[in-house]
Amino acid sequence: MNRIHKLFENKKDRVLSIYFTAGFPKLEDTLPIMEAIQAGGADIIEVGVPYSDPVADGPTIQDSNMIALENGISLKKIFEQLAGFRDKIHIPVVLMGYLNPIMQYGMEAFCKKCQEVGVDGLILPDLPMQQYIDDYKELFEKYGLVNTFLISPQTSEKRIREIDENTSGFIYMVSSHSITGAKAGISEEQISYFDRVKALNLKNPKLIGFGISDSETFTTASNYSNGAIIGSAFIKVVKDSKNLSEDIQRYIQSVVN
Amino acid sequence: MNEQQMIKVDEKGFYGKFGGAYIPEMLHPNVEELRENYESIMASKEFQDEFRGLLKDYVGRPTPLYFASRLSEKYGAKIYLKREDLCHTGAHKVNNTIGQIILAKKLGKKRIIAETGAGQHGVATATVCALMGMDCTIYMGEIDIARQHPNVERMKILGAQVVPATSGSKTLKDATNEAMRAWINNPVDTHYIIGSVVGPHPYPEMVARFQSVISEEIKWQLKEKEGTENPDLVIACVGGGSNAAGAFYHYYNTPGVRLVAAEAGGLGVNSGKTAATTAKGTPGILHGSKTILMQTEDGQVVEPHSISAGLDYPGIGPVHAHLFDVGRGEFVAVEDKDAMAAGIELSRLEGIIPAIESAHAIYALNLIEYSKDDVIVINLSGRGDKDLDTYIKWGKY
Numbered sequence: 047m048n049r050i051h052k053l054f055e056n057k058k059d060r061v062l063s064i065y066f067t068a069g070f071p072k073l074e075d076t077l078p079i080m081e082a083i084q085a086g087g088a089d090i091i092e093v094g095v096p097y098s099d100p101v102a103d104g105p106t107i108q109d110s111n112m113i114a115l116e117n118g119i120s121l122k123k124i125f126e127q128l129a130g131f132r133d134k135i136h137i138p139v140v141l142m143g144y145l146n147p148i149m150q151y152g153m154e155a156f157c158k159k160c161q162e163v164g165v166d167g168l169i170l171p172d173l174p175m176q177q178y179i180d181d182y183k184e185l186f187e188k189y190g191l192v193n194t195f196l197i198s199p200q201t202s203e204k205r206i207r208e209i210d211e212n213t214s215g216f217i218y219m220v221s222s223h224s225i226t227g228a229k230a231g232i233s234e235e236q237i238s239y240f241d242r243v244k245a246l247n248l249k250n251p252k253l254i255g256f257g258i259s260d261s262e263t264f265t266t267a268s269n270y271s272n273g274a275i276i277g278s279a280f281i282k283v284v285k286d287s288k289n290l291s292e293d294i295q296r297y298i299q300s301v302v303n
Numbered sequence: 304m305n306e307q308q309m310i311k312v313d314e315k316g317f318y319g320k321f322g323g324a325y326i327p328e329m330l331h332p333n334v335e336e337l338r339e340n341y342e343s344i345m346a347s348k349e350f351q352d353e354f355r356g357l358l359k360d361y362v363g364r365p366t367p368l369y370f371a372s373r374l375s376e377k378y379g380a381k382i383y384l385k386r387e388d389l390c391h392t393g394a395h396k397v398n399n400t401i402g403q404i405i406l407a408k409k410l411g412k413k414r415i416i417a418e419t420g421a422g423q424h425g426v427a428t429a430t431v432c433a434l435m436g437m438d439c440t441i442y443m444g445e446i447d448i449a450r451q452h453p454n455v456e457r458m459k460i461l462g463a464q465v466v467p468a469t470s471g472s473k474t475l476k477d478a479t480n481e482a483m484r485a486w487i488n489n490p491v492d493t494h495y496i497i498g499s500v501v502g503p504h505p506y507p508e509m510v511a512r513f514q515s516v517i518s519e520e521i522k523w524q525l526k527e528k529e530g531t532e533n534p535d536l537v538i539a540c541v542g543g544g545s546n547a548a549g550a551f552y553h554y555y556n557t558p559g560v561r562l563v564a565a566e567a568g569g570l571g572v573n574s575g576k577t578a579a580t581t582a583k584g585t586p587g588i589l590h591g592s593k594t595i596l597m598q599t600e601d602g603q604v605v606e607p608h609s610i611s612a613g614l615d616y617p618g619i620g621p622v623h624a625h626l627f628d629v630g631r632g633e634f635v636a637v638e639d640k641d642a643m644a645a646g647i648e649l650s651r652l653e654g655i656i657p658a659i660e661s662a663h664a665i666y667a668l669n670l671i672e673y674s675k676d677d678v679i680v681i682n683l684s685g686r687g688d689k690d691l692d693t694y695i696k697w698g699k700y
C-alpha cells in the first residue's frame with residue numbers, strides 16, 4: 047500500500063507536510079534536511095525539484111531554486127542523492143516540480159526512478175488535469191505514484207469534483223489566490239473558501255498550503271482540512287540556519303505543538 | 304494538402320505536437336474564461352466594428368505595401384515591404400493590444416497587466432490602456448529597463464506603472480514569469496495582454512488572429528499591384544513570433560508561398576550567445592505551452608542573447624515550432640552584426656531606418672535562395688526610433 051494512503055488511513059487530522067528545495071542551501075543538504083523533517087515530527091516530505099522559471103512561486107522559493115541550481119542540482123543529481131534514502135526515512139515522500147525538467151528526463155524514466163528510490167507521489171503544478179488524464183495517468187499508476195492536484199479559491203465546484211475524481215492521494219488546497227510565500231494570518235475570505243470546500247465532502251483528504259507558517263496558521267488550516275503544507279516559511283528557517291538539524295526540528299515542533 | 308498537413312490549431316490548443324495549456328491550476332479559471340469566450344466575442348459584429356474602426360482611424364491601417372525599388376535592384380527580386388513600422392506606436396504590436404483590450408472590456412476586466420522586453424509591447428499596451436481609461440501595469444526585466452530607457456519613460460508618460468522583474472536573468476523571460484505571477488495574484492478583475500504568439504492556449508491563436516490583419520492586407524494589396532494575392536516568399540523576424548504569424552497567417556495553407564522566419568543568431572549560433580531557437584533548441588515547455596526552447600540537458604531554460612531586445616527570447620510560439628517541425632517554414636539565423644548592416648543598408652537604399660528586429664528579416668535575403676522574378680514580401684515589423692542608441696553605439700555608418 048502506498049505510504050500516502052496508509053498515512054491518511056491512520057491520521058485524519060493535523061497532518062503536516064513540509065516542502066523544501068533540493069540542493070539548498072548547500073548541494074548535499076538534501077538528505078540531512080529530510081532526516082531532520084522526519085525527526086521533527088512532520089508527516090510528509092515534499093522534495094522540491096528546482097527549475098529556472100517557477101511561475102507559481104514567490105521570491106523565497108524562487109531564490110532557493112536559483113541557489114540550488116547554482117549549487118549544481120539537477121533531477122539526475124536528486125535521484126543520486128535519494129538513492130537508499132528509504133533506509134532512513136519511513137514517512138511518505140513526494141516530489142514537487144515543474145514539468146519541463148521532468149519531460150527532459152523522460153516521463154517514464156522519471157516515474158520508474160521514483161518507484162525505484164521509494165518516492166510515493168508527485169505534485170506537478172503546471173501539469174493540468176486533462177493532460178494528466180490523456181498522457182500520464184496510466185504511467186503514474188503503473189509505477190505506484192499518487193498524483194496531487196491543486197485547487198484555488200477560483201476553482202469551480204464542478205472542477206473541484208472532477209479533480210477529486212482524478213486524485214488518489216490528497217488534494218492541495220491553495221489557501222488564497224496567490225503565489226507561494228508566507229503571509230501573516232488567514233483572512234475571513236479564506237475561511238469562507240475553506241468552509242465552502244469542506245462542505246463538498248470530497249473523497250480525498252485535503253491539505254491547505256500557501257501562507258501557512260506557524261502553529262496558529264497550521265491549527266486554523268487543520269480545522270478546515272486534514273492538515274497543511276509549509277513551504278516558504280520553512281525555506282526561510284533553512285536559509286538562515288547555522289545548525290540545520292537542530293533548527294529544523296525546533297521549528298517543526300513549534301508548529302505541531 | 305490533406306487535413307493532417309493543414310496548419311491550424313486543434314480544439315485542445317495544439318499545432319501538431321506543440322501548444323496546449325501547461326499552467327498552474329490557479330491560472331486555469333482565467334485562461335478557461337478566455338478560451339470559452341474569445342471566439343464568440345471576436346466573431347461578434349460589435350467587436351469587429353470597434354476593432355476595425357480603431358485599426359483604421361487610430362492605428363492608421365491599412366499600412367502600405369511598398370515596392371522597394373532600390374532594394375529590389377540590389378537583390379535581384381521584386382521586393383515589397385509591409386510597412387508595420389508606420390503603425391501608431393511604431394510596430395505591429397499595437398494590432399494585438401487593440402484587439403485584446405476590447406476583449407478585456409467585453410469580459411468586464413478593469414485592470415491590464417503585460418510583460419515587455421524591448422518595451423514595444425509595453426508601450427503598445429500602455430497606449431491602449433490610456434485610450435480605454437484602464438489601469439495598466441507593465442512588468443519589465445531590470446536589465447531591459449536599463450537598456451530600453453526611452454520606452455520606459457514612454458510607458459510612464461502614458462500613465463502605466465512599470466514594475467522591474469528582478470528574478471532570474473532579469474529580461475523578457477522573467478518579465479513574463481512576473482506577469483503570470485501577478486495574474487495568479489489578481490485573478491478576478493485583471494486581464495493579461497500577452498505580447499506575442501506564446502503562452503497557454505488560447506493566447507497563441509488569439510494573438511495570431513489579431514495580427515493576421517497583416518497578411519489579410521498583403522493579399523489584396525498585392526493583388527492590386529501584381530495581379531496575384533500570393534507572393535513567392537514572405538519573410539519576417541521571429542522573437543516569440545507574432546509579426547511572423549500575422550504575415551504568414553493567410554498563407555499557412557497556400558503551399559506555393561514560402562514562409563521564411565528570421566531568428567536572432569546573436570554572436571553566432573554556436574557562440575553560446577544566441578537566440579536562434581530552432582537551431583539550438585529542443586522540445587519542452589515554456590510559459591504554458593509545449594514548444595521549442597533553448598534549455599540545458601536538465602531542462603533549465605537558457606538565457607538567450609540578441610542585440611535586439613525584441614528577439615531576445617529563449618522560445619518561439621508553438622505555431623512556429625510546428626512550422627519548423629513539419630518543414631513548412633524555412634528558418635534562418637541572422638547574426639547581430641549582419642542585422643545591423645542590413646538596418647543601415649535599408650536606411651541608405653530606401654530612407655527607412657528599421658527596428659533592429661525587422662533588420663533581421665531584411666538580412667535573411669542573403670541567406671536564402673530565390674530567383675529573379677520572385678515576388679518577396681518582407682514584413683517590416685517596426686521602426687528604428689527606439690533603437691537609435693544601439694545604432695549610435697554600433698557606429699559604422
Ligand SMILES: Cc1ncc(COP(=O)(O)O)c(C=O)c1O
Nearest residue numbers: 423542543544545546613660685
Ligand atoms: C519591431 C519588433 N519586431 C519584432 C518583435 C518581436 O516580436 P514578435 O516575434 O512577436 O513579432 C518586436 C518585439 O518587441 C518588435 O518590437
